[in-house]
Amino acid sequence: MTQAASLHIPTDWRDFLALTKPRVMSLVIFTGICGLIAAPERIHPVLAFTAILCIAVGAGGAAALNQWWEADLDAGMRRTSARPLPAGRMNPDDARDFGVGLCAGSVLLMGLAIGWLAAVILAISIVYYAVVYTIWLKPRTPQNIVIGGGAGAFPPLIGWVAATGEITTMPVLLFAIIFFWTPPHFWALALFVKSEYAKVGIPMMPVVAGERSTRRQILAYAALLLPLSMAPWWIGGTGAVYGLSALALSLVFLGLAARVGLRVSYEGDTMKPEKQLFAWSIIYLFALFAALVADRLIVA
Amino acid sequence: MTDNTPPDPNDIARIRRSRNNVVGLLLAAFVVLVFFISIAKMG
Known part of the structure; x- marks a missing residue:
């Protein structure tokens, strides 16, 4: 590593947190908890907490991948231009790796601790948001929101399946x-x-x-x-x-x-x-x- | 990142330290979580 490279300002941890879109995550967590509580069966509180954590981390990872892919677009809009990537406070590769790491970790933990049906649905929701919506639909069709809305609809379903093991x-x-x-x-x-x-x-x-x-x-x-x-x-x-x-x-x-x-x-x-x-x-x-x-x- | 003035080494050290603290706390929390998941699974 050169001296110049070593003197780059490292990304603040708050910018990594911002990459997960915490405000959007709050709605994801809330609907996930509701799905879990509304389910007719109960699971151990630690496992319930883990399921919600996995939903939240998976959503955060997908949001990070979304921002990594859309950094150029975000730079052109006032509402999003201050985000870590368009503002130049973060290396795009770091954002991508961070997103992939969160997504993979959340699916793996969900599968091992809760169940593989919930983990598969979580994986589908991540791919749905990060690939189907962000990369494929959003730049191509005005129906992007209609079909892409499915990505945000998964949390209560995952919460329910985490508790009951069935759809x-x-x-x-x-x-x-x-x-x-x-x-x-x-x-x-x-x-x-x-x-x-x-x-x-x-x-x-x-x-x-x-x-x-x-x-x-x-x-x-x-x-x-x-x-x-x-x-x-x-x-x-x-x-x-x-x-x-x-x-x-x-x-x-x-x-x-x-x-x-x-x-x-x-x-x-x-x-x-x-x-x-x-x-x-x-x-x-x-x-x-x-x-x-x-x-x-x-x-x- | 258009500003060419070299970053203050103190700022770099401060950001690295706070990042390391956060990563350390998250790792510790993960270990605790895995412990409690194991207990819950055994129960």
Whole structure:
């Protein structure tokens, strides 16, 4: 190693942490815990903790790989330009190795400590996000969010499978709820950062299909989400606490989506309804899964 | 990384030290986790 190389500023550990997108990870951890608690079987608390840790670390690794692959795109958007890679605070090879290490370690630990079915689903979710979504779909099709939404829908399914060792209707419904929640959540964001996506050439729905079409689709997905969120109650998988909570939360979601879906933006628009829908969509998912856990605990 | 001024060796040492501390703590936590997983598996 040369003297010049040895004098490079090493990457701060906080930048490695930032690479795992901790804020996104919090939702992943939360839905994973909910899937685990909502499952009808109990596992040892240490194993439950390990399963959630594996889900979190796997999600962090996938996020690191996502940032490694998209460093050039992130540099072109104000929202992401301060991330460690576009800001030049980290060597891209370090980011890639860090991501691969976290992904491999999480799948291996999940398989050895919890079970190989949960480990395989975790591996699929990582490949789905890092390869299918990030590398393949995102730069090619405006349906990237629709299909890619599956990546974020895996945690409750993994949590459930970690507890029970099998896939049944309930965890598939939890998967479907997040899958159908993702498009209106992301497109609400895409509507008010449309110019940034257009600048870096990402074919987000508002950029390719236009605002009007995007708004209609947000409304359509929100309408589909209403019966889908009620389905766990209808099939007898949950009690009335969840069912009534899901009804109230989804009606508010649909109302906000209708406001976004039926309006037309104008020059200098502050996009307040879109921002409110985006904010509510996050609260919605947290509250819906919290209701699922509350329902299970009350029944227990 | 367009700034050509050489980095302060004290900064480098500080960042390395904090990184080493974090890695050390994570390794220790992993060992403890493996211990408790083993206990849980035996139970």
